[in-house]
Amino acid sequence: MALPLAPPGWSRWLVPPAALSVHLSIGQAYAWSVFKPPLEAALGLSGTQSALPFQLGIVMLGLSAAFGGTLVERRGPRWAMAVALCCFSSGFLLAALGAWTEQYWLIVFGYGFVGGIGLGIGYISPVSTLIKWFPDRPGMATGIAIMGFGGGALIASPWSAQMLESFGADSGGIAMAFLVHGVTYAVFMSLGVLLVRVPRPSAAPVTGTPAEQATATTGPQVSANSAVRTPQFWCLWIVLCMNVTAGIGILEKAAPMITDFFADTSTPVSASAAAGFVALLSAANMAGRIGWSSTSDLIGRKNVYRLYLGAGALMYLLIASFGDSSKPLFICCALVILSFYGGGFATIPAYLKDLFGTYQVGAIHGRLLTAWSTAGVLGPLIVNWVADSQKDAGKSGSSLYGLSLGIMIGLLLVGFVANELIRPVHQRHHVPAQRKASDDDLAAKSA
Structure with missing residues (x-):
């Protein structure tokens, strides 16, 4: 997948929404606790067992980010967001199958392992691109995107609770909730895949004082x-x-x-x-x-x-x-x-x-x-x-x-x-x- 270079006149303020579409989605991880009580009741799990998908997801986040970071840097944010979309959504679909068949190992594998890879790749996908677009305010730029990861649970928690109330808190209802999550997040994250752009390598920083521009281009690399x-x-x-x-x-x-x-x-x-x-x-x-x-x-x-x-x-x-x-x-x-x-x-x-x-x-x-x-x-x-x-x-x-x-x-x-x-x-x-x-x-x- 080629790097999606920005055409002349492209507004850098379109990049943070692209990053947010991914981070608001993968931020659902912080709302996993909503599924813990129904999973424990439906599948007879202990509190420690019901925490496994979340814990494995966080572990895989760090590992996939570490091992995939160089590849993300080389292939660009669009490729990374597309991989994150596929893994994160597929993780929910596998978890839905696991809940439907009452095979908890499949929920752990789907949400924790496969979805965790999507968490890691998605989390780092926009970072370097945002910093290159905003050399004058890198803290603000990355803060906007990473804010989405923290805020994703504010959306996912009530939404998940409402679905469990509508579909039921048994294994079938949990499976339907996982299925809706997987499909919805795939659509929402695709907006980021289509919208993201990178600045041209030869272009000067888009804004900032002369000192900030010099630092962005000639500072330590x-x-x-x-x-x-x-x-x-x-x-x-x-x-x-x-x-x-x-x-x-x-x-x-x-x-x-x-x-x-x-x-x-x-x-x-x-x-x-x-x-x-x-x-x-x-x-x-x-x-x-x-x-x-x-x-x-x-x-x-x-x-x-x-x-x-x-x-x-x-x-x-x-x-x-x-x-x-x-x-x-x-x-x-x-x-x-x-x-x-x-x-x-x-x-x-x-x-x-x-x-x-x-x-x-x-x-x-x-x-x-x-x-x-x-x-x-x-x-x-x-x-x-x-x-x-x-x-x-x-x-x-x-x-x-x-x-x-x-x-x-x-x-x-x-x-x-x-x-x-x-x-x-x-x-x-x-x-x-x-x-x-x-x-x-x-x-x-x-x-």
């Missing part, structure tokens, strides 16, 4: 293979992993956590209020992706990660110390933490661009997302394992989470130190200008 051999890459890997671990730990356990924190008070939290709290966290996650990433264009990437990690540790400390005595404090701190969680995802591509340039930033981003796979297992494991062990020890309420909150504070401080250690990439890792120009010429000829 590092290949993906060289990037993974730099300490900067691994410091950023630690930064992302620690930030995501802290955020996803509270996101995955949000409803039972707020219920436990106030179970022994005179005003316990109802199930509906806990569900509303989860929706608020999703909104904070989405808002943080565009808000904090845009802020990073103004104050710099290192400074905004100092905020994510340092202030995030403070929020956890406040929850651990005073969270069970004040619902507004607990909720506000949790919302700030989730906004930092979303902001960290949206800001990382721009941070990579600052350090490694635009040459193969999509492929580098794909490799970095293995930190997400690690955190997707680590965060829920810490919170759930500690809570279970404390419960076995006879503790209850907020005491179930004191140790895990302390661990999260420690992890955020580790990330803070790693962020402080980041320095500009040494010149020996830079790609020679002649090689980059040759690659650009090949890309133009293949279009």
